[in-house]
Amino acid sequence: MADDARGRAVFGARLGRLASGALALSLGCSASAPPPATPRPERESGGDHARAPDGRRGAAIYDRWWAALGIDFRPDNAASADVADGAGGPRGDGTLNGAGGKAMLNGGHDYRFKNLFGWDLRGADGVYGAQYLSKPHVLATDLLSVDWSRQEMADRFTRGGAGVPAFGQVLDSDQIADVVAFVFDVREGRLPRPDQIWELSPGTAGGYRLKSGANVERGRQLVGERCARCHGTDGRRFPIDDSHSLGSHTRQKAYEDWLKFIGGQPGTSMSSQLPEGQDGAAHAADILDILAALCDRTAFPAGEPSAGDAADGDVRCGAYLK
Ligand code: HEC
Known part of the structure; x- marks a missing residue:
């Protein structure tokens, strides 16, 4: 999808979230109420960063990006092999592309960072690894010790590759920077490990x-x-x-x-x-x-x-x- 088309899609989703945020405020604490959204101006693509990366917001995106950002997305159903039968995303069928531009079917990861790298960010060395919860979708990369710069991590999340979908098709560069900030805040002691x-x-x-x-x-x-x-x-x-x-x-x-x-x-x-x-x-x-x-x-x-x-x-x- 072209950058400006994606920008419009994300902006539309944000407007939806603003409306439901107002609802949440009026309902107070309830199990189904979405969080109040903080409005912020949409950034022109290629412009300067409008705000500092936010590691806490990054943690929510790492957990379940579409719910955190109010984006309409239902992952391809992992149980129906070979058929793309979700909704939303660059193809409208609940898949994301891999680095080569081909659709990546859902192998059980649901396109969530936490399924690819584990709740503890340690990939196969952590709690999703073979000795612990043994999840087949976990990748080998340990984000807490991998030798990537922030920029390199952002690039890998954006373009995908080695089992990682190209998140840049559904997340903008600020949102990817939030996820990277989350990882580095945990690594560097600003957030708990x-x-x-x-x-x-x-x-x-x-x-x-x-x-x-x-x-x-x-x-x-x-x-x-x-x-x-x-x-x-x-x-x-x-x-x-x-x-x-x-x-x-x-x-x-x-x-x-x-x-x-x-x-x-x-x-x-x-x-x-x-x-x-x-x-x-x-x-x-x-x-x-x-x-x-x-x-x-x-x-x-x-x-x-x-x-x-x-x-x-x-x-x-x-x-x-x-
Ligand atoms: C503003 C209200 C609010 C506060 C304060 C709050 N929670 Fe929650 N919490 C919720 C709601 C709403 C849900 C989602 C329930 C659902 O599944 O629909 C939730 C879900 C959870 C979950 C489930 C996560 C999952 O995997 O489904 C845990 C665990 C949790 N809260 C722990 C806590 C703890 C611990 C605290 C205090 C430190 C806390 N919450 C404070 C409203 C709150």
């Missing part, structure tokens, strides 16, 4: 365990201050991720939730949960305290309907499981 919160655990449920040393009492207070107004004091006000309560989710998917703290839940009223003015280590301490507090199955019970909960002896919460 996953290994400050949990460690990989080969061959056990979920492939990870929370780090020791949390202050559970403080975490409980932070849940009350930062999460309860939406999720309820016991975390059961509305189901999350289909069927979980806040407690049952965080007890089983902390490898995922650390990213939700940074970028929020794309397409909902939950924005970044990290206070401004702290460095990555302070954020990581808050997150670990909160996740440890949420390991209390009595104070934060599983939801109804429930997708199941961590059983006695489950290692993910370690000694915090109550």
Whole structure:
């Protein structure tokens, strides 16, 4: 698609998001309300950067770019091999192109950065690797240690190649710069690193365990201050991720939730949960305290309907499981 045509498509999607953002403001916290959008002027392609890259916004784009940006896109269905049957994207069928300009069918990655590089950005060395959750779509590249400059990373995301789709056909250069800023903010300590919160655990449920040393009492207070107004004091006000309560989710998917703290839940009223003015280590301490507090199955019970909960002896919460 030509640059200006893409610009119009993205702008149209933003207008839609502005309208739904106003709706979200009037509804307050609700499970289906999209986040309020911050209006910003559309940039002429080739012009100067209109704003500094934003790593938190980049985290949401890394998670699920179309939901984060209000772009109409439904990924090609990975189950129907050989047929492109999604919607949106440069071909209108839910595929993106690879570096060579050919359509890339969905091999299970859903065209999400987090599926290509993992929740922890470490590719096959991380939690999606063979020893842990063993996801077939994860790439070998470890974004936390790869020797690419920011520009090189932005170019690779834009043009695609080696299993990466050409994201430049659906994301503008500011949005790609946000994703790169997210990666470098994590690497350089402005945002929390996953290994400050949990460690990989080969061959056990979920492939990870929370780090020791949390202050559970403080975490409980932070849940009350930062999460309860939406999720309820016991975390059961509305189901999350289909069927979980806040407690049952965080007890089983902390490898995922650390990213939700940074970028929020794309397409909902939950924005970044990290206070401004702290460095990555302070954020990581808050997150670990909160996740440890949420390991209390009595104070934060599983939801109804429930997708199941961590059983006695489950290692993910370690000694915090109550
Ligand atoms: C402004 C309201 C709001 C606040 C504050 C908030 N959340 Fe959320 N949260 C939501 C909404 C809405 C969803 C999406 C529910 C859905 O799936 O539709 C959500 C989803 C989640 C999810 C599920 C992510 C997934 O994979 O589906 C987790 C985990 C979560 N929140 C954790 C937290 C934690 C921890 C806090 C406190 C630090 C918090 N939230 C604060 C509104 C909020």
